Amino acid sequence: MRPGTPEHRELFCRTFIATHNPFEPEALPWPELDELHLGRLRAFPLWSYARSIEQRAGRMVSAFAQTLDDPLIREAVALQGVEETRHGRLMAHVTRRYGIDVPDLAIPDPPARREDWMVFGFGECTDSFVGFGAFAIARRKGLFPESLMRIFDDVLFEEARHITFFINWWRYELARAGRDGLLSRASESVRYHARAVVGTAQGGADVPQLPEMSPEQIKAMIGDVTPVMFLEAALAENRRHMARLDRRLIKPRLMPGLATALLLALRMLPPRADSAATSSPRPLRAAQDDERSAA
Numbered sequence: 595m596r597p598g599t600p601e602h603r604e605l606f607c608r609t610f611i612a613t614h615n616p617f618e619p620e621a622l623p624w625p626e627l628d629e630l631h632l633g634r635l636r637a638f639p640l641w642s643y644a645r646s647i648e649q650r651a652g653r654m655v656s657a658f659a660q661t662l663d664d665p666l667i668r669e670a671v672a673l674q675g676v677e678e679t680r681h682g683r684l685m686a687h688v689t690r691r692y693g694i695d696v697p698d699l700a701i702p703d704p705p706a707r708r709e710d711w712m713v714f715g716f717g718e719c720t721d722s723f724v725g726f727g728a729f730a731i732a733r734r735k736g737l738f739p740e741s742l743m744r745i746f747d748d749v750l751f752e753e754a755r756h757i758t759f760f761i762n763w764w765r766y767e768l769a770r771a772g773r774d775g776l777l778s779r780a781s782e783s784v785r786y787h788a789r790a791v792v793g794t795a796q797g798g799a800d801v802p803q804l805p806e807m808s809p810e811q812i813k814a815m816i817g818d819v820t821p822v823m824f825l826e827a828a829l830a831e832n833r834r835h836m837a838r839l840d841r842r843l844i845k846p847r848l849m850p851g852l853a854t855a856l857l858l859a860l861r862m863l864p865p866r867a868d869s870a871a872t873s874s875p876r877p878l879r880a881a882q883d884d885e886r887s888a889a
């Protein structure tokens with residue numbers, strides 16, 4: 595499928611719209627949790643931040659959709675706005691349902707220019723990849739009942755749809771502007787990823803700031819997870835979500851590519867005596883497979 599063609603536009607918009615899952619967060623099969631699981635859920639230090647980020651995304655994406663001329667693209671972006679708003683409601687429901695007492699962060703309406711959408715879209719590529727890894731590790735460790743994990747799995751699949759839609763929209767726009775060369779694409783992608791990461795770290799008037807966490811909280815979140823374990827989990831989860839989407843769509847490549855390169859570099863390091871027992875090194879061949887699937 596050639597980017598920038600009417601067929602490409604039909605594909606990435608119609609696929610996005612057709613895979614929308616209509617559900618109400620309050621009506622999902624939320625499980626009863628015992629004290630152990632409730633304690634784990636309440637100890638997670640990012641609830642307030644995550645809820646605000648989703649609420650902000652809902653307002654920004656919905657407002658950006660209204661600025662678009664193309665009716666089909668506008669319909670798809672507006673639908674993403676609906677889904678982000680719903681993520682905000684879902685997070686709010688989780689905090690209420692499970693008695694997670696975290697403050698509401700009041701955030702003014704974010705700007706919704708094309709530039710803001712670009713930073714947001716590339717930022718979602720980074721955030722989703724990190725989320726895939728964290729989710730896969732939590733599931734593997736059995737930190738929460740599978741019935742709860744399934745709900746969050748669906749949320750992460752929506753994020754996989756968002757970033758795939760965004761990357762296809764970006765390539766469609768670049769191709770139509772005659773700027774779809776590999777070098778200009780790569781530099782634009784790196785630039786916006788970096789801007790999004792800096793924005794997340796710094797926060798701002800309309801961007802919630804990551805909360806300060808104590809060394810104990812960070813240690814409790816990371817536990818015995820090594821960088822190799824995390825990267826392997828994120829790459830595998832990324833592949834699993836992307837495999838559910840139409841093969842003809844362009845998939846986000848920068849984060850999987852960076853993760854694969856980092857994984858290859860880490861695997862070339864001599865194993866540390868204290869991590870040899872906990873990490874699960876795989877042969878180089880497996881890392882090369884990761885690289886191929888990310889390219």
Ligand SMILES: [Fe+2]
Nearest residue numbers: 648651678681
């Ligand atoms: Fe979201």
Ligand SMILES: [Fe+2]
Nearest residue numbers: 678718753756
């Ligand atoms: Fe999203």
